[in-house]
Amino acid sequence: MTDQTNPKKNTTNHREGLIMSTTTASKLRTALTAIAASVAMVAGMAACGPNAATPSEAAASGDTTATSAAKARSLDEIKQSGELRVAVFSDKAPFGYVDKDGNYAGYDVVFADRLAKDLGVKALYTSVDPAARVDVLTSNKVDVTLANFTVTEERAAKVDFSKPYMKVSLGIVSPEDAPINDVKELEGKKLIVAKGTTAETYFEENYPQIELLKFDQYADAYNALLDGRGAAMSTDNTEVLAWAKANPGYVVNVTELGDVDVIAAAVQKGNTELLDYIDGQIVTLGKEDFFHKDFEETLAPVYGDEVDPDDIVVEGGVVDSQ
Amino acid sequence: MQGAEILLELGVFPRLLQGLWVTVWIAAVSVGLSIPVGLVAGWLMTVRNPVVRAVMRVYLDFIRIMPQLALLFIAYYGLARAWNWNVDATGACVLVFVLWGGAELGDLVRGALLSIPQVQAETAYMLGMTSWQSFSRVILPQTLRRLLPASVNLATRIVKTTSLAVLLGVVEVIKVGQQIIDANRFQYPTGTLWVYGVIFLMYFIVCWPLSLAARALEKRWAND
Known part of the structure; x- marks a missing residue:
């Protein structure tokens, strides 16, 4: 009897050992992911x-x-x-x-x-x-x-991901009295962007001749536009549209620029x-x-x-x- | 005073108070459950059995070394992924804070127990007390006295650490603050500081009485 049960026990133990090691690994990974994610979130x-x-x-x-x-x-x-x-x-x-x-x-x-x-x-x-x-x-x-x-x-x-139900691309907001109606009008002028956004990458890759004025925070970037430190400011179209609505005197005349990203x-x-x-x-x-x-x-x-x-x-x- | 009007918006204060209630609830339940866990853990740490001591040592060190945030993510996401134990976010917070509070309090209990000279137990035994009597009548009262100030301090730390719950999606006072700030982003762009200021005061109101109590007890027992 004991001879029959023993090997069985061994196999289950062995299997449990395997499960343990994979779960500890995934646990550790979750923990590391968690730390990375939290750092990213704070940023x-x-x-x-x-x-x-x-x-x-x-x-x-x-x-x-x-x-x-x-x-x-x-x-x-x-x-x-x-x-x-x-x-x-x-x-x-x-x-x-x-x-x-x-x-x-x-x-x-x-x-x-x-x-x-x-x-x-x-x-x-x-x-x-x-x-x-x-x-x-x-x-x-x-x-x-x-x-x-x-x-x-x-x-x-x-x-x-499901089928998309929204899309987002870049928009450019500029003062009403000196509007930017086309991205080409920006050449030789300063464009304000927030660091790390799709706008920054897009302009660096596609329009290296446009001088970028970069800020860490959106609030700073918008304030720079209000102070007239740049000709315009660019980020997601949804964001600039909302901002222009709240700030009279500014318009978004370029609403669909760059790659269209979809939201699903x-x-x-x-x-x-x-x-x-x-x-x-x-x-x-x-x-x-x-x-x-x-x-x-x-x-x-x-x-x-x-x-x-x-x-x-x-x-x-x-x-x-x- | 620019932006301070945000605090007068209808519903801002009640909602912050609701958030504060979530914070206080998590903290109170965690502290409440940490006390029995900590007392038992502290007692186990003084047991002579080497296996028990080793286990307790590993438990204490593991909890101490791991950042609370990592523990929270393991409890919330890790357990679900590894064993399909789906604890809700509040439950995960309480679980982690009890394990953490229990370990820290256990270490305090251990220190307090060991600080009572052995001779007292021996004297009690000579006077004819059973070991339980000597523990409950002689050792424990003195232990609790030495324990209280440090454990009140631990409780305030738990209250403050509940703010990490926001990262698991618990809508506590900080998250409510962020929601209010965002909902009024265009109306009160400078309201941020005011909302956080109120949250600061709320934490202060919760933690300050604890600090006061700790100081008062320390003073009272200093001369004993």
């Missing part, structure tokens, strides 16, 4: 603003491709629980923020509410920081991330069931112009009427290339 906070392309995010959560034991919930499980868990920003107006009454609101939140409503469940919001958006999915803290999440190759290796919903890698559902929803909602209504409701008050919704909104998951 991100310094450069605050609803910019989707701050370096904090790009650098965030380095290697998280490790297989996770926390598998995403199925559609049935979500329906049964009565709640769709959504990760959104809570301090990035007008995309995801908490309004004066303490309720979640914004462009992403309107979409999330609709997704939940059509599933017959309630949306349960979790506040995320840019750097945590991948991790909350891989560790199954939420079902879907809807946090102004720009699609990049690096991220697509870790999570699955993200689910855990391999969660095709939920992904297919979201993709289907985006297409269906496109027929009723849902995202244009969403724009009118959440973004228009911030960007003003002069902004063409088609510069920002993607309807039915189809980006028309320009």
Whole structure:
């Protein structure tokens, strides 16, 4: 009897040993990732603003491709629980923020509410920081991330992106009395940018002849523009549009510059069931112009009427290339 | 005073107080649970059994060496990924702070226990007390006295460290502050400092009484 049980015991012990070593490794990696992510996040906070392309995010959560034991919930499980868990920003107006009454609101939140409503469940919001958006999915803290999440190759290796529902490119804001209507007009003048943004990289690569005046923080960059230290300032079009609206005397005459990045919903890698559902929803909602209504409701008050919704909104998951 | 009007906006104060409640709740539960954990851990650290001592040593050193932030990320993301233990963010915070508070308090308890001269236990034994009686009537009261000031200090450290919870997505007082700052970004661009100033005062109001109590107790027991 004992002879029969002993080898069995050995194999299980051996297997347990293996599991232990992989988990300790992943634990250690999580810890290291955590530290890296937190450093990146602190850097991100310094450069605050609803910019989707701050370096904090790009650098965030380095290697998280490790297989996770926390598998995403199925559609049935979500329906049964009565709640769709959504990760959104809570301090990035007008995309995801908490309004004066303490309720979640914004462009992403309107979409999330609709997704939940059509599933017959309630949306349960979790506040995320840019750097945590991948991790909350891989560790199954939420079902879907809807946090102004720009699609990049690096991220697509870790999570699955749906069809896009928004797009972002660069914009240039300039004084009304000396407007910059075309990027070529900037030659020989100073352009203000924030360090580490897509704008900085774009102008360095494509327009090396334009002199850049770089600042660490958005606030400093905008103040430099107000002081007239540069002819114009460039960053994500959504950001400059919102700023120009709040600062009379400044206009955004270049709204679509550089590569168009798309923003999409993200689910855990391999969660095709939920992904297919979201993709289907985006297409269906496109027929009723849902995202244009969403724009009118959440973004228009911030960007003003002069902004063409088609510069920002993607309807039915189809980006028309320009 | 530029930007100070942000504090008068409707709902700003109630929401900050709500956030403060989350902060205080996490801190209070953590400190509350740390006390029994710490007392037991401290007692185990003085046990003669070498295995128990070694285990306690590893526990204390592990918790001390690891930054609390790393522990938080392991508890929140790591456990889920490794074993599918999905602790919610608040739960992960309490778990880490109890493990941390328990270890630190345990070390304080150990030091306090060992600082009572052995001769007292022996004297109690000579007077006919059982070992439990000598522990509970002679050793423990003196231990607690030596322990209190340092453990109150530990409690204030736990209160302040709860601010790390924001990185797990817990909407506590700091996060509420950031939400308010962002929601009013265009209306009150200079409101940031004021909101953080209020948060500073809130932490102060929570921690100061603890510091006062620690000082008062230290003074009172100095002459004993």
